[in-house]
Amino acid sequence: MTGFFITVEGGDGAGKTTHLTFIYEWLRGRGMNVVRTREPGGTDVGESIRELLLHAVGKMFDDTELLLMFAARMQNIEQLIKPAIAKGDCVLCDRFTDASYAYQGGGRGINMDRIAELEQWVQGDLQPDLTIILDVPIETGMKRTQKRGEVSDRFERESMTFKKAVRQSYLDRAACFPKRIQLIDASGSIESVESNIEAVLSSFCECWLSGKAT
Numbered sequence: 001m002t003g004f005f006i007t008v009e010g011g012d013g014a015g016k017t018t019h020l021t022f023i024y025e026w027l028r029g030r031g032m033n034v035v036r037t038r039e040p041g042g043t044d045v046g047e048s049i050r051e052l053l054l055h056a057v058g059k060m061f062d063d064t065e066l067l068l069m070f071a072a073r074m075q076n077i078e079q080l081i082k083p084a085i086a087k088g089d090c091v092l093c094d095r096f097t098d099a100s101y102a103y104q105g106g107g108r109g110i111n112m113d114r115i116a117e118l119e120q121w122v123q124g125d126l127q128p129d130l131t132i133i134l135d136v137p138i139e140t141g142m143k144r145t146q147k148r149g150e151v152s153d154r155f156e157r158e159s160m161t162f163k164k165a166v167r168q169s170y171l172d173r174a175a176c177f178p179k180r181i182q183l184i185d186a187s188g189s190i191e192s193v194e195s196n197i198e199a200v201l202s203s204f205c206e207c208w209l210s211g212k213a214t
């Protein structure tokens with residue numbers, strides 16, 4: 001028996017944390033054992049790398065940032081993701097490699113082929129079975145994060161141009177991988193976004209279970 005792998009992505013202020021909890025509860029409510037993790041992070045080593053990535057003082061080179069993202073990912077995959085899937089659990093990950101394409105590829109301008117090489121090295125043929133991208137206009141997302149008043153990290157402090165490029169890269173990825181990636185407009189109320197997420201999850205689980213039965 002193998003489990004499945006769901007990832008959730010989105011720009012700042014897309015409501016990722018709230019909606020991840022909704023997805024977690026929804027899956028558990030259907031009797032699934034869900035392992036929740038995040039990137040960068042998820043493991044002890046990964047969380048130390050996350051601290052560096054989000055709050056490093058001084059200049060970090062773009063390639064250093066990319067390599068650290070994939071170093072944390074390697075640890076998460078080997079320690080947590082692969083064993084959980086092999087056990088038949090559902091892994092729910094807050095961001096994954098689509099974020100590297102969006103932030104380091106789109107935002108920083110690193111060549112996508114270089115990211116693809118790291119993806120191949122670190123993941124082999126591991127890919128999410130379903131990715132939900134929560135999409136909001138940059139201005140809406142920024143207003144939401146400013147309201148929360150949290151201390152910002154290196155990525156949240158980036159320019160409007162950077163944030164626009166990140167959003168565009170996510171949209172491009174959704175267009176490139178329409179089977180795996182479901183793009184959800186997250187600018188509406190929590191209830192309306194959750195109802196769209198629920199429709200995506202129901203249809204995914206139905207397909208998954210019918211695939212298992214054949």
Ligand code: TMP
Pocket residue numbers: 038039040069094095096097098099100101103104155156
């Ligand atoms: P978050 O998990 O709280 O959203 O913060 C993680 C930040 O790290 C977010 O701004 C996106 C960024 N990030 C990348 O730049 N590349 C990656 O591969 C991942 C997983 C995250």
